[in-house]
Every structure is written in structure tokens, then in C-alpha cells.
Amino acid sequence: MGHIPEQPAHRDAERARRRDSPPGPPGPARVSTPTSADVARLAGVSRATVSYVLNNAGSVRISEPTRRRVRAAADELGYVPHAAARSLRAGHSRMVLMPAPAMPVGGLYSHLFSELQWALRRLDYTVVQFGSLGMSGDDAARAWAELRPVAVLAPGDGTLTPRGVHVLARSGAKAVVTLGPQRVEGAHALLMDQRAVGRCAAEHLLGRGSTRIGVVVPSEPGYRTFSAPRLAGVRAAAEARPDARVVPLDLGYDEQSAVELAGRWRELGLDAVFAYNDEYAMLLLRALQDAGVDVPGDTALMGADDLLLGRLLRPRLSTVRMELPSGQRLAELVDRVVRDPAGAPEVHRLLGVEAVRREST
């Protein structure tokens, strides 16, 4: 009989308090959350047996009648295993943590997001998005680490620091992967190099004879991690051409801001503009037209993202189409790294870009 609890009184009190705590919101009064012990009791077997049956343990053979009794009991009680207890005991979980990006990003990215979730689930991971709004870098990493995920797929937007990566690794994360424009020392990276977008746009515009190129930089602070490299990409492409000039243009996502920018268009003397993306392009297009600037006659205009809506404008909007690899592939990469964490950090370039010429350039 091993040992005897010395003063179990307070224990029991605590448990009792929990077990007949206030009934849940709906349905009949609830007294407690059933555990595997409750199932065992009801089925007249031991907890071990319950565990075997419910997990379809292959190495142990349980008689069919027993299995049925256990299952029936679990069903009757509405038993649901306790994930925390399980992973505590197991020493690891199959949780993939995907901290949500600080800024809501475009449809392409979120499409990849859901594909990825799907694919990871098929590989038997539990995908959990963690809203880390309003935490800064290392705090966020610590918060993620508390959940002991087996893998972390963080936005590559500068939130995660090398120290954060270290904390996560030490907390048992087998794979730390960033997904976005920046990479982080020590972590694997799925790099979506936004400079390529700028470069692609610039090359298209330069190729069509423009030399004074405006580049819209959204005023909204959240877009900095995207807009800065896009601008840099334009600059890089322009450097190859001594006659080219690049002019950054602040633009807020509102009509007023666009009207102001269009108002001083003549003095800017631009013959082309890369508008960050299709939405800003649409905003700017209307303002330019209202100001009497002909597109593409006076100024060529280019967006990015290849939104359906951009295709509907007059003139139809030229754009940079981006292509991301399938979530399937990324999920496989994560899985591979989880299974063999020893490898050196991998860096994959993901973003395919392609200029789509329509009527605005």
C-alpha cells in the first residue's frame, strides 16, 4: 500500500470545490469533467485499460467485450482526453504554433496560411494560431515557448529575434521557421523576398521606356516590412540604368491623401509609378485621372498582387503577380525538420514574381 496521505483533508476540499463547481452554461447541471479514471470506474476496468482501448494500442490485446464496455462508458460520460495531461506525460506535443502576423496581410499570404494548416493537419499536427498582438519580440517568444510547441512558424517580419529563437529551441521546439520577408539567425527561413517584387516592377517599367519612377510607400506603419524591401528592389533595378531616377512617395490609404499626391503630380515629373500593390494603385489611379493625368499616356501605373478588381479598371491595371509554393510543400518541410532537427538552418526562397502587362503601362 505504498504510502498514506498524511493530511488529505484540504486536498479533498479543493477537489470537491472543483468537482461540483457551478454548472456549465447550457444543458443539464454539470458536476465535473470526466477523466479517464471516471471512464475506468464506469466500465469496471483500470485506467490503464481505458488508455489502451482509447488509443488503439497495438502492442496490447484487449478483449472485444472490454473494448466495447470502455467505449460505451467513454461515450456515456462524454469523455474527452486532456491534451495538456497527455503531452505532459508524453514529453512532447504535436502542436505547430503559428503566431499570427501583426498586420493583416494580403489574400495570397492568408491563402497559403490555410493551405498550410490543412497540410499540417494531414500530417497529424495540431495547428494553433497565437495572437501575439501587443507583445514585443522576446516576450512573445517566451509566451510561445510556454506552450511547448514542437514547431513554430513565425512571421518573418522582424518580430522574432535570435534570442527568441534560442528560447524556443531550448524549450523543445524542434523546428523554428520564419515565413516572410526577413530571416532570423538560427531559424530556418521561408523567405519571401519582397525586393524581387520591386525589381520586377521596375524592370517592367524601365523596359517600357520609363526612367523617372515613383514608388508608393504606404504611410500605414504596419506595411513597412513589405514596402521597404520593395522600394529597395526598385532602387536596385534602377541602379543598372544611369538615366533612371527613383522617387519614394508617401501615400495613406484614404482618398484625401491620394488627391494631395495627385495634386503635385506635374511637379514630380514622373513617367511611371509602382504603387506598392493593386489597392494603392486603384486609389492613386482615380486621383490621377481626376487630376487630368493620363494613364498610361502621361504616367504608367503598376500594382502588385494581381487582384481581380485591378483587372476591372479602365485602364486595366498592370501588376506584379506573385506565386507562392503550395502549403503541402511547406508542411513537408516543417515535418522533415521536426523529424530530423539536427540539420543546419535552411533558407528557401519562395516568392515567384512575374510582371503582368495590361493597359496601365
Next chain:
Amino acid sequence: MGHIPEQPAHRDAERARRRDSPPGPPGPARVSTPTSADVARLAGVSRATVSYVLNNAGSVRISEPTRRRVRAAADELGYVPHAAARSLRAGHSRMVLMPAPAMPVGGLYSHLFSELQWALRRLDYTVVQFGSLGMSGDDAARAWAELRPVAVLAPGDGTLTPRGVHVLARSGAKAVVTLGPQRVEGAHALLMDQRAVGRCAAEHLLGRGSTRIGVVVPSEPGYRTFSAPRLAGVRAAAEARPDARVVPLDLGYDEQSAVELAGRWRELGLDAVFAYNDEYAMLLLRALQDAGVDVPGDTALMGADDLLLGRLLRPRLSTVRMELPSGQRLAELVDRVVRDPAGAPEVHRLLGVEAVRREST
């Protein structure tokens, strides 16, 4: 001395296997994840003391030197508490689970989403989004229940069933709340009644003299939970007017589909159309104009969502603007229900609607 472990050999082996498992991906070779026991050892105190110090336990007074030693040790080891172990011991967590909606929804909704996250974090909850793509109803609910969240904020799109609610409640969720167009028996509801949107649009159009009203119903299956009630709302408003007629119009989100619809516009004989939302409205507008239909002369056109882009069209798009309450308020509601789970399910109507007339009606 209570009891003596009888055959600890295999135990130790198992632990050892884990503790010097393959080194983590980055940084120096890792041997193990530090636990509070490691911190205690390094600081030369007991685990209890570590816990007291790290949780700033008010009821116990620990000497300042000890506190410092403990903190230093935790820091040096990169100790991060194990959330699962903690909540297992505590018997409850402060996790609010927000299953991500099956379909990516509009900016308004996702804005509310992040506000809500923010507000909940301020109330000291841990917000976790759970991708439940590709699970159906009760499976999803069981998966959520495994995490033992204190509250579940599920999309009110029909995924959650009354049985699901029951499972969650039994698993200890103090608050089960749906957020969306439908409510569920037994759960609290933050109801965004989409019929109001349709009604608002219809009243606006009827008020301006239209009687034959087309209603765009997106072909994309994910929008059904929104489009059906919007259509119903239009019908409800039209019933008050014996001369009014309502015609549902299938429309896929692609140009081809819009061109086809516009092609048979004359024979439809509509003098107004509610286009589901601004995006479908923009799609349809272009096609109508290309087909020689004058908007609003021949047909009035109305969207919903009040997107900036809709304002940029010619004619500027009339729309239904929706207003949602602040995330702050919803978070407080969740918090209130968590603290006092006994109350009957509450149903709150959230959606404020308002017709915004511009140039297309």
C-alpha cells in the same frame, strides 16, 4: 519514506533518452529543457521557493537575496514555465479558443477579431486560434475540448452544433459563445444578423423607386451562410410591397461569370440589384457598363461593406455600411460569462447597418 520505486531502471533510461536527445536546430548543443527543478538546483533552493518567486506569490515572503538568486538562475538557464503542467495543476486555464472561421471573411470581421484578441489579452486571457479546417462539427468541438479552454468563441456559421456545445461545456469551458450569423442552442450568441443587411439594401432601393430587385448570390459555397440570410432580408423587405419582385442571381467571382450575367440583363428586366457586397458589385458594375447598361440610369446598384475601393468607381458605389461593437465590449462580455457561468444563454444583436447613398443608386 512512503514507498520505494521498484524498478526504476527503465524510467531512468527513458528520461535519459529524452534529456540528451538530438540538439535543437540552432545555437549551442542543447541537452534538455530546463524545469523549475533545475532552477531550484542551480539556485540552491527548493522547487517551492522557485515557484513562489517566479509567480510573485503575495502570501509568502521570500528574502530578497533568495529572490535574486532564483531569478538569476532562471535567466541563466533560459527557464520558461510549462503552460500545460501549470494548468493541469491549477485545474483550469485562461485560454480563450477562437476557432478560425472556415472561410476567410471580410476586413470588418477580422478587424473585430484582432480588437477582441487585444482586449482579451488585456483581461489576462491567452487567445489561441485553432484552425479547424477539414473537420466537421462535432469532431471539431471534441478537438477544441481537448485543449480545455476556459472559453470558446466559435464562428456562428453552423459549424458548432448543440452537441458540440454540450461537449465543450462538459469539458470545462465556462463560456461558449458564437460570433456570426447563426446562433446555437445552449451557447451564448453574438449575433450578426445578415438579414438586416439585405433588408437595409432593399429598403433603400425600394425607397428610391425600384421594384424589380436582383440579388447577387455568390456561387462560392463558403459564402452561403452570409448570402442566404441577406437574400432573405431582401425578400422580407419586399413582401411589404406587393409590386416588388426579387430575383436571385448566381454570380461567381470571376469576370467570365459577370459578363454572362450582364449579357442577359435586358431580359431580366431589373431596375435595381443588391450585389451581395462591394467586391461583387465592382465586378458586376464593369460588366454591366461593358454591356451598355447604364448605372444607375437603367439599373441601380448597391454593394455592402463600404470598401474604400467602391468609393473610387464611376459612379461611386452606394453601399450598406455595417458597424460592429468594439472588441473591448465583447471581451468584457466573455469575461463576465467566464466569471459567472450560471446565467442563461445571452443573445446579443451586434450588427448595425446603414445605407450609404453615393452615385450608383
Next chain:
DNA sequence: TTGAAAGCGATACCAG
């Protein structure tokens, strides 16, 4: 002020 120890729920070993 600190330490010893019980126990949250689930699992997997070994013995019976």
C-alpha cells in the same frame, strides 16, 4: 523563510 510532498490527468512499463 524554506522544504517536503501530494496530486492534477494520461501513459506505459512490468508483474500477475
Next chain:
DNA sequence: CTGGTATCGCTTTCAA
């Protein structure tokens, strides 16, 4: 084929 039991990491009561 089934049961007893130690263990995961952490918190908290009681005793020293």
C-alpha cells in the same frame, strides 16, 4: 489480457 504504479512539471498546503 488486465491492474498497479511511477512519472511528466508545476503549485500549494502544512510542517519545520
